[in-house]
Amino acid sequence: MRRKFIGPFLRPLLKNKHPDSRREDRESKNLPPSEPCLQQSLVENLALLQKIFDHCEDVIFREFTIGEQQARAAIIWLDGTVDRQLIDDIVLQSLMQEARKLPPNGDISPPQLHTLIRDSLLSTTSIVESYKIPDLVDRVLTGFCAILIDGVEVSIVASVRGEQMRSVTEPETEAVVRGPRQGFTENIRVGSALIRRIIKTPDLKLETRKLGRLTKTDVAILYIQGIADEKVIQEVRQRLGRIQVDSILESAYIEELIEDQPFSPFPQIAHTERPDKAAAELLEGRVVILIDGTPFALIVPTLFVQFLQSSEDYYERYFFAFLIRSVRFLFLLIALSLPSIYIAATTYHQEMLPTPLLISIAGARQGVPFPAFLEALLMEVAFEALREAGVRLPKTVGQAVSIVGALVIGEAAVRAGIVSSAMVIIVSLTAIASFAIPAFNLAITVRMLRFPLMILAAVFGFYGIMLGYLALLIHICSLRSFGVPYLTPISPFKRQGMKDVLFRAPWWRMNNRPGGISPNNRQRQNTPRPGPKS
Amino acid sequence: MHNKRKRSSFTGLIRRCVALGLILPLMAGTAGCWDRTEVEKLAIVAGLGIDFIPGPEPILLTVQIVNPSGLQKGGGGSSSPPFLTLSATGATILDAMRNFAKASPHRLFYGHTNVIIFGDRMAREGLHPVMDYLARAPEFRRTFWILVTPATAKEILSVKLDLEDIPALGVTEMVKEFRQSAAAVIERQKDFLSGISSKSGAAPVSRLELLDADASINERLQEVTAGDSQQTSMPAQGKKQLRLNGTAAFRKDKLVGYLSDAESRGLLWITGKLNGGSVIMPCPEDQQHKISFHIERTKSKVIPYFRDGKLNIKIDIEEESSIAEVSCDKLDVSKPETIKQLEELQAKDIEARIKSTVEKCQALRADILRFGDTAYTRFPKLWKERYEEDWPDHFANLPVAVKVTSKIRRAGMTSKSGGTTK
Numbered sequence: 001m002r003r004k005f006i007g008p009f010l011r012p013l014l015k016n017k018h019p020d021s022r023r024e025d026r027e028s029k030n031l032p033p034s035e036p037c038l039q040q041s042l043v044e045n046l047a048l049l050q051k052i053f054d055h056c057e058d059v060i061f062r063e064f065t066i067g068e069q070q071a072r073a074a075i076i077w078l079d080g081t082v083d084r085q086l087i088d089d090i091v092l093q094s095l096m097q098e099a100r101k102l103p104p105n106g107d108i109s110p111p112q113l114h115t116l117i118r119d120s121l122l123s124t125t126s127i128v129e130s131y132k133i134p135d136l137v138d139r140v141l142t143g144f145c146a147i148l149i150d151g152v153e154v155s156i157v158a159s160v161r162g163e164q165m166r167s168v169t170e171p172e173t174e175a176v177v178r179g180p181r182q183g184f185t186e187n188i189r190v191g192s193a194l195i196r197r198i199i200k201t202p203d204l205k206l207e208t209r210k211l212g213r214l215t216k217t218d219v220a221i222l223y224i225q226g227i228a229d230e231k232v233i234q235e236v237r238q239r240l241g242r243i244q245v246d247s248i249l250e251s252a253y254i255e256e257l258i259e260d261q262p263f264s265p266f267p268q269i270a271h272t273e274r275p276d277k278a279a280a281e282l283l284e285g286r287v288v289i290l291i292d293g294t295p296f297a298l299i300v301p302t303l304f305v306q307f308l309q310s311s312e313d314y315y316e317r318y319f320f321a322f323l324i325r326s327v328r329f330l331f332l333l334i335a336l337s338l339p340s341i342y343i344a345a346t347t348y349h350q351e352m353l354p355t356p357l358l359i360s361i362a363g364a365r366q367g368v369p370f371p372a373f374l375e376a377l378l379m380e381v382a383f384e385a386l387r388e389a390g391v392r393l394p395k396t397v398g399q400a401v402s403i404v405g406a407l408v409i410g411e412a413a414v415r416a417g418i419v420s421s422a423m424v425i426i427v428s429l430t431a432i433a434s435f436a437i438p439a440f441n442l443a444i445t446v447r448m449l450r451f452p453l454m455i456l457a458a459v460f461g462f463y464g465i466m467l468g469y470l471a472l473l474i475h476i477c478s479l480r481s482f483g484v485p486y487l488t489p490i491s492p493f494k495r496q497g498m499k500d501v502l503f504r505a506p507w508w509r510m511n512n513r514p515g516g517i518s519p520n521n522r523q524r525q526n527t528p529r530p531g532p533k534s
Numbered sequence: 535m536h537n538k539r540k541r542s543s544f545t546g547l548i549r550r551c552v553a554l555g556l557i558l559p560l561m562a563g564t565a566g567c568w569d570r571t572e573v574e575k576l577a578i579v580a581g582l583g584i585d586f587i588p589g590p591e592p593i594l595l596t597v598q599i600v601n602p603s604g605l606q607k608g609g610g611g612s613s614s615p616p617f618l619t620l621s622a623t624g625a626t627i628l629d630a631m632r633n634f635a636k637a638s639p640h641r642l643f644y645g646h647t648n649v650i651i652f653g654d655r656m657a658r659e660g661l662h663p664v665m666d667y668l669a670r671a672p673e674f675r676r677t678f679w680i681l682v683t684p685a686t687a688k689e690i691l692s693v694k695l696d697l698e699d700i701p702a703l704g705v706t707e708m709v710k711e712f713r714q715s716a717a718a719v720i721e722r723q724k725d726f727l728s729g730i731s732s733k734s735g736a737a738p739v740s741r742l743e744l745l746d747a748d749a750s751i752n753e754r755l756q757e758v759t760a761g762d763s764q765q766t767s768m769p770a771q772g773k774k775q776l777r778l779n780g781t782a783a784f785r786k787d788k789l790v791g792y793l794s795d796a797e798s799r800g801l802l803w804i805t806g807k808l809n810g811g812s813v814i815m816p817c818p819e820d821q822q823h824k825i826s827f828h829i830e831r832t833k834s835k836v837i838p839y840f841r842d843g844k845l846n847i848k849i850d851i852e853e854e855s856s857i858a859e860v861s862c863d864k865l866d867v868s869k870p871e872t873i874k875q876l877e878e879l880q881a882k883d884i885e886a887r888i889k890s891t892v893e894k895c896q897a898l899r900a901d902i903l904r905f906g907d908t909a910y911t912r913f914p915k916l917w918k919e920r921y922e923e924d925w926p927d928h929f930a931n932l933p934v935a936v937k938v939t940s941k942i943r944r945a946g947m948t949s950k951s952g953g954t955t956k
Contacts, residue, residue, distance in 0.1 A: 263547055346573045351645025351673070355703060358578060358646060363602030365574040372572060458570075 036133045040110075042072050042150035049076060052137055059140065064092070067099025071113055072150040081143035083162020086124070091145055091158060094121045110151030117147070118156050126159035138216065168194070171273035171295070173440065179315040183273045188218045188292035194275035195222060199282060203227075209240065217248040218292035222278075227285045229518035232301060232482050236287050251296040254289065258300075260480050265448055267441040268481045270302040277311045285518030287482075301482035301517060305490070305501050307439035308332065313504055321504040328436060329502060335433035335446045339376045340457035340465050342426045346372045348461030364420040373458035375419050379427040380450065382409070387431075488516035496522075574602070577640040580617065581702025583687025584627065584664055585653035591623040593664075594653075595630040596688040597642060598702045605699055616699035619692050627667045644673045648706045650680055650723070651687040651742060657782065657789035665787065668723065676724050679709050681742040682782040682789060689744060693776055705742070705776065712740075712778050719781055719801055719902075730786055733917070734906035735925060738801060741780040741792055748773055783900040785926060791898040793891070800891025803884065804849055804903050806834040813855065815883045817862030818875060825862055827855040827880060830943060838909040845913075845921065847905050847934045849888065855880065856944035867945045881940040888936045896934075899926040905934075 039045050046061065053059040053076075063074040075091055098121055102108065108116070118127060130136045130146065136155055140146050143161035168190060171183030184191045192206055203225045210216045219240065223233050239258040248254060251271055259268045272278055273295050278288045281299045289298040299306075308328050313321040345353055346361060353361070368375060386405040390398045413419045430450070437443040449472065456464030479486035489497025494515035499505035508529050512522045583596035597620050604616040620637060624630030634642050650668070652661065668674050683690050691702065698704030709720050720740040721729065729737025781798040782789050793801065802808040814826040835850040857867055857876075866872055895903055906925050910917045921928045 347570045350571070350573060350576060350578075350643060351675070355578075355580070355646045355648065358573065359600050359602050359605060359700075362573040362576065362578065362600070363605050365572065366603045368574070371570075 038153045040153050074148045077145040081163045082160045086160040090124045114152040124158050128157045130155045130157050176312045180276045184295040191290045198279040212248040213246040215247040220290040222288040227521045250294045251291045265445050270299045271296040301484040307442035310438040318504050318506045331433040331436040338430045340453040343372045344457040344461040361422050364422040367417040368420045576643040579647050580700050581649045583651045583691045585686045586656040586659045593630045594623050596621045596691045598691045652682050653686040654684045657682045660787045662787040677722050682739045683742045685744050733910040734901040734904045736900040736902045737784045738902040739782045741782050745777045783902050785900040797891045797894050800887045808832050823861040826859040828858040830854045836908045838912050849936045851938045854941045877940040881938040884938045885936050892934050896930045899930045901929045
């Protein structure tokens with residue numbers, strides 16, 4: 001992968017192999033020619049496994065005899081990922097106690113014993129058989145308990161998972177005043193269950209796969225058959241299938257590995273921590289990707305306007321949704337361009353400000369040694385640093401940082417005449433505005449784009465800001481997320497979709513699902529307008 | 535195949551980035567920053583005054599510059615004044631403006647000049663050369679107010695104004711307030727230009743004077759309390775104040791004379807710009823006391839027509855008002871007949887005012903009433919043939935008839951005089 005980045009310039013010098021051939025090499029290394037199978041002899045199997053799990057002290061081997069048969073057996077599990085109580089109650093109890101009721105003597109051959117155990121002794125729901133060593137190893141590592149019986153070349157693998165996990169709590173990043181208080185947890189099963197609890201239809205499909213050579217992370221694709229677009233589902237499967245990586249630690253890994261335009265500053269895949277939001281997206285025809293180990297689910301395809309919507313818009317009455325969304329759109333513009341507008345207006349277009357405002361800005365700037373641009377840059381960088389410091393520090397210290405930053409530095413800098421009070425207002429307003437954007441990833445983008453806009457404003461004034469706006473507009477018009485234009489429903493224009501952009505139509509008017517995402521099963525509801533007459 | 539496509543788009547991006555990296559510094563170097571000025575390096579000109587001094591450098595420019603540090607709130611006892619006035623002379627207005635550079639460390643910035651004051655002499659010499667520059671220069675607004683003073687602009691711009699730190703801004707506020715209460719015709723530059731270039735060839739401009747109002751009031755108070763002179767110790771001389779008073783009439787670009795306050799109001803009646811204001815007149819059968827009306831709505835129509843081959847003007851005014859003050863003893867405004875009588879009296883009063891305005895304008899031979907325009911729109915051919923030349927002379931001899939219809943709609947919150955219930 002690193003080679004690729006030097007690629008275009010240095011490739012001729014390095015005289016590398018063709019990338020395709022390198023790739024084949026790697027694939028062949030990935031798949032050993034033959035996988036070792038289990039043997040009949042328990043001793044041999046155990047020796048092999050003990051070699052594999054050498055220095056893995058949390059993998060426990062427990063040997064015992066089954067019932068009156070005196071058949072040797074062993075169970076293997078990874079301590080910490082299993083529920084010991086379950087092993088005691090279900091596996092050992094049935095094999096050591098219940099098995100005594102079996103007829104004694106050597107009447108039963110080991111394979112028969114195996115069948116018996118599998119079919120009638122183990123009182124647990126989830127049982128699989130494993131023939132191959134690597135498969136067995138994988139399962140042990142994911143919290144299964146493997147039962148090996150002497151004389152049988154198959155292992156029974158029973159799920160006794162019982163890891164420590166966080167309980168379902170309120171999502172911290174997407175809190176609402178009104179609405180469900182549940183959030184996803186790091187456990188993928190909890191996640192899918194939470195969605196299933198909301199959407200109770202067999203049409204809600206879930207396809208799981210393991211990604212990451214070493215982490216073997218469970219990744220699940222969820223969609224509602226008949227509502228989601230088949231092409232998009234297929235595209236998701238394909239893009240996930242293309243991933244070759246050793247680890248998936250967070251949804252961001254997958255986001256970066258499957259997004260459409262990796263060089264764009266704009267986020268092209270939304271994420272959520274809320275099952276109700278994930279369900280809503282599923283019902284609009286989108287595909288949700290759940291990833292084990294993180295409470296964040298990915299949502300594709302993603303539209304730009306999604307980042308400015310919050311689940312609360314749908315839980316409060318629609319008038320309020322309109323009001324609050326207009327504020328968000330306004331604040332998006334403020335967060336993006338207020339410092340640059342200030343720079344442009346005060347250094348090039350003084351005639352555009354109202355006279356009293358100009359006079360007070362000029363008064364505030366008396367004695368400030370830096371030009372407006374440098375001043376703005378200084379303050380913006382200081383703010384970013386302050387924010388970063390506040391995020392990383394523990395909560396108690398974080399408050400101290402904000403006090404020092406806001407009061408001491410801000411106040412002192414203005415008093416000392418190093419920055420003007422007008423600039424402090426501009427920077428704080430911009431900061432507030434960037435926090436008013438509900439999606440954190442879009443807020444980051446906006447914060448980044450602020451700086452090039454400020455440079456443009458410092459060099460060209462409003463003309464530069466307009467150039468910047470145009471470049472951004474052209475760029476986001478060209479973006480696509482899983483085949484859907486990023487600016488849908490604004491451009492291309494979709495009437496149904498426009499009911500949920502700036503203005504959220506009341507539910508009794510949103511008869512169809514938003515256009516552009518999926519062509520299937522468009523009708524959402526058919527309630528007439530409520531009122532006493534109906 | 536897929537890999538190849540990805541790579542080519544990546545090289546494309548690299549190329550684009552390199553190109554952008556080369557273009558940006560070039561753009562910055564060639565296009566940017568040269569006209570960059572920080573706000574605090576600007577001398578914001580709030581008001582501009584232009585006077586005429588006969589001689590080699592006849593144009594005297596006076597600028598009122600805002601001094602932001604003098605405006606800082608709670609900045610301690612800094613004694614710097616909130617504004618400064620600078621003057622410079624030159625052969626032309628541009629020349630004078632250039633001469634400012636010699637005296638000011640900051641660039642003079644005219645983007646916020648909202649009021650331009652002409653001295654009497656300047657206005658009489660003709661505004662054409664000055665107006666040409668003001669219309670041509672990009673920095674000036676097209677919306678600044680034009681005022682004429684019988685004194686000099688330099689004097690006016692040095693006077694402090696109560697309640698406003700910067701007098702020029704205060705004057706702007708005054709002008710806006712005045713327009714609202716419809717006390718005088720006040721023109722912006724663009725209106726003035728369109729007025730003098732129209733068929734009428736004349737425009738009104740408000741008159742700003744420097745008045746020692748306190749002095750005359752004190753004098754009068756002195757008279758009242760003449761009996762015991764110990765009690766009053768008012769100074770004979772007060773503070774000089776700026777006051778909008780009357781209208782200057784321009785024929786083409788030259789000032790030809792002033793209209794008084796009352797005549798200015800007649801001008802508003804005719805041009806239909808009166809919205810609000812009041813009419814004060816003596817009571818019927820009782821000249822001592824007054825009755826006043828609040829004007830609610832007016833409609834004016836200037837109708838040009840030909841009689842015996844000669845142009846006539848008829849001014850038709852409909853007016854609605856309510857009673858604002860009644861100090862008459864024997865007047866029952868609850869009676870419909872009284873109202874009728876008052877309506878007629880009011881109409882006559884207004885008629886008289888308008889007539890005096892028209893006569894004044896005719897005497898000045900300045901058609902600031904826009905009769906020429908109206909006549910031309912109605913009879914373009916005839917007007918062009920007979921009146922286009924020497925319009926001011928024709929205007930001076932134009933027969934004008936005035937007809938006012940008054941309606942009193944309301945008597946206010948009480949029907950009895952003096953506010954008593956009986």
